[in-house]
Amino acid sequence: MLNIANPTNFLKLASWLVPVFAVLTAVLLGVGLYLSFLAPADYQQGETVKIMYLHVPAAWLSMFIYGVMCSAALGTLVWRHPLADAAQKAAAPLGAGFTFICLATGSLWGKPMWGTWWVWDARLTSVLVLFLIYLGLIALWQAIEDPGRAARAAAVLTLVGAVNIPIIKFSVDWWNTLHQPASVFRLGGPTIAASLLWPLLVMALAFTFLFLTLHLMAIRNEIYRRRLRRLSILAASAGETDLSNTMMEPAR
Amino acid sequence: MSAARSPLRALFQREWRIGRRVGGTGSMGVVFFLILVSIIPFAVGPDLVLLARIGPALLWIAALLATLLGLDRLFQGDDDDGSLDLLLMSETPLEAVVFVKCLVHWLLTGVPLVVAAPVFSVMLGLEPKAIFGVTISLLAGTPALTLIGAIGAALTVGFGRGGLLLAILILPLCVPVLIFGVSAAQAASGGTVPFMTPFVILSALSLAALALAPFAAALALRQARI
Amino acid sequence: MRLAATDLTLERGGRLIFSHLSFSLEGGEALAVTGANGAGKSSLLRALAGLLTPASGRIELLPKTDTPRPEAIHYLGHTDALKGVLTLTENLAFWSAMLAIKPGIKTIDEILRRFGLQTVKDLPAAYLSAGQRRRAALARLLLAPRPLWLLDEPLTALDLASQALLKDVMREHLGGGGLIVAATHAGLGLPAHELKIGAAA
Numbered sequence: 001m002l003n004i005a006n007p008t009n010f011l012k013l014a015s016w017l018v019p020v021f022a023v024l025t026a027v028l029l030g031v032g033l034y035l036s037f038l039a040p041a042d043y044q045q046g047e048t049v050k051i052m053y054l055h056v057p058a059a060w061l062s063m064f065i066y067g068v069m070c071s072a073a074l075g076t077l078v079w080r081h082p083l084a085d086a087a088q089k090a091a092a093p094l095g096a097g098f099t100f101i102c103l104a105t106g107s108l109w110g111k112p113m114w115g116t117w118w119v120w121d122a123r124l125t126s127v128l129v130l131f132l133i134y135l136g137l138i139a140l141w142q143a144i145e146d147p148g149r150a151a152r153a154a155a156v157l158t159l160v161g162a163v164n165i166p167i168i169k170f171s172v173d174w175w176n177t178l179h180q181p182a183s184v185f186r187l188g189g190p191t192i193a194a195s196l197l198w199p200l201l202v203m204a205l206a207f208t209f210l211f212l213t214l215h216l217m218a219i220r221n222e223i224y225r226r227r228l229r230r231l232s233i234l235a236a237s238a239g240e241t242d243l244s245n246t247m248m249e250p251a252r
Numbered sequence: 253m254s255a256a257r258s259p260l261r262a263l264f265q266r267e268w269r270i271g272r273r274v275g276g277t278g279s280m281g282v283v284f285f286l287i288l289v290s291i292i293p294f295a296v297g298p299d300l301v302l303l304a305r306i307g308p309a310l311l312w313i314a315a316l317l318a319t320l321l322g323l324d325r326l327f328q329g330d331d332d333d334g335s336l337d338l339l340l341m342s343e344t345p346l347e348a349v350v351f352v353k354c355l356v357h358w359l360l361t362g363v364p365l366v367v368a369a370p371v372f373s374v375m376l377g378l379e380p381k382a383i384f385g386v387t388i389s390l391l392a393g394t395p396a397l398t399l400i401g402a403i404g405a406a407l408t409v410g411f412g413r414g415g416l417l418l419a420i421l422i423l424p425l426c427v428p429v430l431i432f433g434v435s436a437a438q439a440a441s442g443g444t445v446p447f448m449t450p451f452v453i454l455s456a457l458s459l460a461a462l463a464l465a466p467f468a469a470a471l472a473l474r475q476a477r478i
Numbered sequence: 479m480r481l482a483a484t485d486l487t488l489e490r491g492g493r494l495i496f497s498h499l500s501f502s503l504e505g506g507e508a509l510a511v512t513g514a515n516g517a518g519k520s521s522l523l524r525a526l527a528g529l530l531t532p533a534s535g536r537i538e539l540l541p542k543t544d545t546p547r548p549e550a551i552h553y554l555g556h557t558d559a560l561k562g563v564l565t566l567t568e569n570l571a572f573w574s575a576m577l578a579i580k581p582g583i584k585t586i587d588e589i590l591r592r593f594g595l596q597t598v599k600d601l602p603a604a605y606l607s608a609g610q611r612r613r614a615a616l617a618r619l620l621l622a623p624r625p626l627w628l629l630d631e632p633l634t635a636l637d638l639a640s641q642a643l644l645k646d647v648m649r650e651h652l653g654g655g656g657l658i659v660a661a662t663h664a665g666l667g668l669p670a671h672e673l674k675i676g677a678a679a
Binding site for chain 3: 258259261262263265266269270273274329332333334335337338339340341342343344477
């Protein structure tokens with residue numbers, strides 16, 4: 001049984017898994033985009049509703065990636081696993097990226113409908129706060145030099161965030177109903193008919209494989225980065241000259 | 253002075269004394285609060301009607317920032333002089349240590365803000381019911397701000413730019429407290445929302461923070477040592 | 479009482495400090511840890527204190543009791559753990575309460591007298607000289623009885639008289655069955671086993 005917990009074994013696994021996932025991603029993206037363009041236009045919003053096929057899967061991914069980070073965080077704190085550290089660190093920018101795609105597509109979707117580039121509706125705002133949490137995690141990673149310590153701090157923050165995110169969602173929904181009682185348009189659009197569901201699912205799957213591909217690649221890079229760091233430290237130690245001959249013998 | 257009878261009492265006494273003797277602990281927060289409240293009209297205009305409408309929100313944001321920007325000192329002093337190591341090696345659980353430090357921080361930073369709020373509310377033209385709403389919502393919500401902020405303080409102990417990083421990490425987590433705090437403050441003046449609903453939720457958030465934040469902060473402190 | 483370290487490997491920031499280190503120490507014995515600067519003496523002490531987790535290996539204080547190992551240890555690092563705005567007495571009273579169950583101001587006064595600090599006991603610690611602060615940190619060792627003392631460069635920053643005082647205090651501790659592990663450049667001035675760190679590359 002291959003022990004992928006060992007970084008070397010992981011690298012071997014990644015070397016064939018990444019191309020496979022990449023191909024799957026390309027295929028799924030192709031099929032998904034094709035289906036999206038084929039899908040019927042919305043009677044109210046016209047063709048622009050198809051941005052939903054990017055926006056909604058991106059939202060799902062931003063939550064899914066946070067879940068992946070939580071599992072990795074547990075791996076770091078409970079099992080002290082170096083691969084969990086790398087998985088955490090690699091996932092954070094990807095999570096931020098998908099969250100950003102969700103926000104950007106939400107903005108693009110809203111412009112034709114409301115004439116503004118941004119609107120503070122409940123879901124977009126919740127996603128914005130999630131984006132800020134991702135940015136905070138990235139900032140924490142960058143602030144701590146020692147990778148082990150950074151991983152543990154980020155793990156604690158990730159788990160604290162996990163507890164908070166449902167509370168934030170609840171409070172943003174509350175806030176939204178307070179301030180926009182007359183809001184009719186939910187950015188989710190009208191209830192989605194079954195025929196429109198297939199492109200959505202395919203795109204979601206495509207995004208998932210895109211994430212997995214990028215994630216594996218990023219973990220691989222992180223492993224290389226750590227090895228480089230270790231080698232640099234060893235090189236520094238090897239360069240030390242031995243001064244022990246000049247020291248006094250301890251007194252007895 | 254008599255000898256403290258229990259470790260937590262001794263810790264409270266020590267934190268209190270340090271807080272009171274180091275110049276400006278409580279007053280800096282209040283002064284910052286005042287400065288924020290004062291510069292708002294320069295940006296927004298002196299129209300008291302407008303200021304009264306956004307007043308509760310401004311006061312809450314100012315209180316939030318005033319609390320957060322002093323929190324990076326919560327554990328830094330003890331980390332610098334080795335006290336944190338020794339506290340880790342004492343019989344007292346680290347969670348209890350965090351709680352006592354948060355309690356003193358709230359008493360010395362949060363409570364002065366609550367006391368100052370009515371005065372600053374007048375500057376923003378709030379009517380009595382709104383003043384009451386702001387004050388009581390700050391009273392119920394500032395403990396949550398201190399406690400959640402303590403998690404950030406624990407995560408950023410040992411950094412030079414701790415204050416800024418702390419704010420980046422903690423502000424998103426404080427959004428619920430801000431939402432319900434302002435909502436309660438505004439609901440006190442009337443309107444469609446009954447005051448008790450957001451106020452009870454706000455209090456619940458503070459209690460939840462009381463239950464969970466010491467554990468998260470202690471975990472973060474421990475993980476930083478290993 | 480016995481301190482046993484088995485097969486210790488310690489890493490810090492990705493750097494291997496030492497590996498497969500083993501030693502044991504009986505009650506009444508002292509261990510002087512020597513080595514070049516940065517060799518890992520302080521890290522070893524912190525690992526023994528429970529402030530650092532070794533990458534592998536075991537540290538045990540035998541016989542095992544319910545007390546976690548860190549609570550049976552006095553750790554003296556490079557810093558003094560004194561708050562400048564509190565008086566010396568307030569500082570020591572605080573640590574007395576944190577480290578032991580029953581402090582007594584009388585006991586603190588006696589300890590301060592022994593360390594020659596009775597004249598400054600009501601001054602804020604910020605006004606003390608470096609030597610006085612160091613002696614105050616040492617005074618903490620006597621506030622509560624704990625069997626294992628981990629001392630990081632204890633004789634540094636002390637004048638000869640204070641060093642003699644510290645050696646007396648250490649001898650008493652060892653005489654009572656206590657254990658001492660000290661990181662030192664210049665030896666302890668007491669009979670001690672020696673552990674050299676960083677000798678092999």
